[in-house]
Amino acid sequence: MEAGSGIAVSARGLVKTYGALTAVAGVDFEIREGECFGFLGPNGAGKTTTMKMIYCCLPRTGGDLAVMGLDPDRSPAGIKARIGVVPQETNLDTDFTVLENLRIHARYFGVRRREAAARAAELLAFVRLSEKAGAEVDALSSGMKRRLLIARGLMNEPRLLILDEPTVGLDPQARHLVWDRLRRLERGGVTRIVTTHYMEEAAEICDRVAVMDGGRILVTGRPRDLIRQQIGEEVIEMVPSEEERSAIAADIAAFPARVEQAGEKLSISCDDCRPLMALLSEKGYRRITRRPATLEDVFLKLTGRDLVE
Amino acid sequence: MSRVSGKLWRVWRRNFDSFRKYLHVNVLGNLGEPFLYLVAMGYGLGSFLGDVDGVSYVRFLAPGIVVSSAMFAAAYECTYMSFLKMVHLKTYDAIIVTPVGIEDVVAGDIAWGATKSLMSGTAMFAVAAALGLVESWWALLVPLLALLVGFHFASLSMLVTSVSPNFDSFSYFFELFVTPLFFFSGIFFPLDPFPAWIRIASRLSPITHAVDLSRALMLGRPAPTPLASVAVLAVTAAVLFRWSIARMRRRLIR
Numbered sequence: 020m021e022a023g024s025g026i027a028v029s030a031r032g033l034v035k036t037y038g039a040l041t042a043v044a045g046v047d048f049e050i051r052e053g054e055c056f057g058f059l060g061p062n063g064a065g066k067t068t069t070m071k072m073i074y075c076c077l078p079r080t081g082g083d084l085a086v087m088g089l090d091p092d093r094s095p096a097g098i099k100a101r102i103g104v105v106p107q108e109t110n111l112d113t114d115f116t117v118l119e120n121l122r123i124h125a126r127y128f129g130v131r132r133r134e135a136a137a138r139a140a141e142l143l144a145f146v147r148l149s150e151k152a153g154a155e156v157d158a159l160s161s162g163m164k165r166r167l168l169i170a171r172g173l174m175n176e177p178r179l180l181i182l183d184e185p186t187v188g189l190d191p192q193a194r195h196l197v198w199d200r201l202r203r204l205e206r207g208g209v210t211r212i213v214t215t216h217y218m219e220e221a222a223e224i225c226d227r228v229a230v231m232d233g234g235r236i237l238v239t240g241r242p243r244d245l246i247r248q249q250i251g252e253e254v255i256e257m258v259p260s261e262e263e264r265s266a267i268a269a270d271i272a273a274f275p276a277r278v279e280q281a282g283e284k285l286s287i288s289c290d291d292c293r294p295l296m297a298l299l300s301e302k303g304y305r306r307i308t309r310r311p312a313t314l315e316d317v318f319l320k321l322t323g324r325d326l327v328e
Numbered sequence: 329m330s331r332v333s334g335k336l337w338r339v340w341r342r343n344f345d346s347f348r349k350y351l352h353v354n355v356l357g358n359l360g361e362p363f364l365y366l367v368a369m370g371y372g373l374g375s376f377l378g379d380v381d382g383v384s385y386v387r388f389l390a391p392g393i394v395v396s397s398a399m400f401a402a403a404y405e406c407t408y409m410s411f412l413k414m415v416h417l418k419t420y421d422a423i424i425v426t427p428v429g430i431e432d433v434v435a436g437d438i439a440w441g442a443t444k445s446l447m448s449g450t451a452m453f454a455v456a457a458a459l460g461l462v463e464s465w466w467a468l469l470v471p472l473l474a475l476l477v478g479f480h481f482a483s484l485s486m487l488v489t490s491v492s493p494n495f496d497s498f499s500y501f502f503e504l505f506v507t508p509l510f511f512f513s514g515i516f517f518p519l520d521p522f523p524a525w526i527r528i529a530s531r532l533s534p535i536t537h538a539v540d541l542s543r544a545l546m547l548g549r550p551a552p553t554p555l556a557s558v559a560v561l562a563v564t565a566a567v568l569f570r571w572s573i574a575r576m577r578r579r580l581i582r
């Protein structure tokens with residue numbers, strides 16, 4: 020499955036258990052070369068576990084897994100040489116400065132000193148940390164640390180970059196910076212695998228996403244397609260009063276719409292909500308809004324609206 | 329399934345770079361204590377004692393202090409420091425996403441611990457030489473001995489680290505194991521006056537053998553069992569090295 024087959028990662032029936040707990044319960048997916056693929060899912064869904072199996076830091080319990088044509092059980096070093104990892108937990112080396120972190124990381128890959136220095140300078144500019152090159156890691160803000168982790172993950176010029184919640188704790192500017200950088204990597208043909216809890220981010224940067232829950236993949240597809248298939252084009256949201264609540268079912272029965280309730284709020288999805296919207300305002304319902312359907316609607320519909328546990 | 333490779337030196341280099349960067353903090357901590365023991369006990373206590381084992385007390389003591397400084401350097405490095413990197417700083421996690429595998433990370437830390445022993449042991453040896461406590465050219469082999477002691481003790485300490493749930497468990501290791509070794513390996517006094525079981529137990533400890541060798545080299549007299557002593561140190565070190573890496577792998581890769 021080397022260059023040419025077009026598949027960067029493929030999994031069949033991939034399973035991971037920790038003792039009695041099944042973290043990943045048999046998943047299938049194929050990640051294409053050059054795409055940005057997202058794993059979405061609530062806390063504990065198994066996203067990080069899946070990624071760790073891909074980047075060869077967690078042996079799988081069962082199933083098949085191929086990363087750039089190689090089996091993580093057999094050729095971990097060969098795979099790791101060609102992937103970059105931005106872990107969920109910040110694990111920069113606090114004994115060293117920003118620049119030293121990048122150089123030392125490059126050394127683990129056997130990159131030569133001079134080459135490493137050139138790449139480090141370039142990548143610090145890439146994540147806008149050039150000014151901090153000489154700063155100790157502990158002196159960085161948490162958002163700067165995340166950006167440095169991204170630079171570090173690129174030090175070996177990976178063909179596949181794995182990012183576990185890369186934008187946690189970033190301000191909007193920094194988040195847009197990261198999105199932009201991920202798009203630039205696309206031009207270089209770098210495959211990217213990301214997890215995120217921000218659905219607008221997933222819709223923005225991912226070519227395709229898989230929605231996971233309880234160790235399984237529920238659906239896989241392009242964000243737009245998933246929204247259309249699972250929700251429709253638009254959503255009407257309202258917080259009905261008692262009497263409105265009893266009347267609403269009858270009022271919308273004639274329309275091809277689906278109603279979901281989360282706490283006090285009703286979400287009514289439809290492909291074209293305008294006629295229904297007109298009717299509802301005519302009938303005097305208040306506090307109704309119409310908006311385009313989003314990936315968040317898909318996520319909540321598939322994984323449940325209420326917090327589990 | 330232990331695959332140690334030459335990449336362990338990349339981990340060693342990381343530790344060396346950190347050491348060099350914080351050299352000013354490191355040096356005193358590593359050498360101050362053994363130096364104090366040598367001066368306070370050797371000259372202070374020694375002035376009340378006659379010859380021990382045929383030489384002045386400070387001459388008797390110095391070779392043992394060299395070994396103990398090597399022992400403590402590796403023990404500290406591969407318990408507290410390795411645990412810190414493994415659990416708290418997540419340094420190990422950061423390295424194993426690169427082609428450097430967990431075996432190389434652990435082996436690199438052990439190699440570094442042994443290097444610290446080499447440095448500490450050699451520094452103490454130099455102090456002893458400067459004080460005129462060395463009597464033989466054979467003593468030039470003492471740094472090599474310190475390295476071997478370091479390899480043994482770094483591996484042993486890493487094994488302890490691989491089963492330690494937290495920092496507190498190391499105080500058990502130090503208080504119940506390292507400190508008794510320190511006192512009952514013939515560093516401070518010959519074990520002749522003690523009951524047979526203590527003498528036999530002590531002969532089972534590789535540190536006793538290291539002290540024998542060190543004393544023989546520095547005082548220029550034959551060791552009781554030179555080849556056997558080297559063999560005990562080297563073989564136990566090799567076994568502990570393999571074992572600690574296997575345990576560590578089981579702890580970290582599940």
Ligand SMILES: Nc1ncnc2c1ncn2[C@@H]1O[C@H](COP(=O)(O)OP(=O)(O)OP(=O)(O)O)[C@@H](O)[C@H]1O
Pocket residue numbers: 037040041042060061062063064065066067068069107
């Ligand atoms: N080392 C471990 N030992 C035991 N159970 C684990 C371990 N790591 C993860 N788990 C369990 O595996 C399941 C999946 O965890 P995982 O970290 O993959 O979730 P996630 O989707 O990344 O969640 P989050 O969004 O919170 O990061 C959880 O139930 C978790 O408790």
Ligand SMILES: [Mg+2]
Pocket residue numbers: 066067068107183
């Ligand atoms: Mg996670």
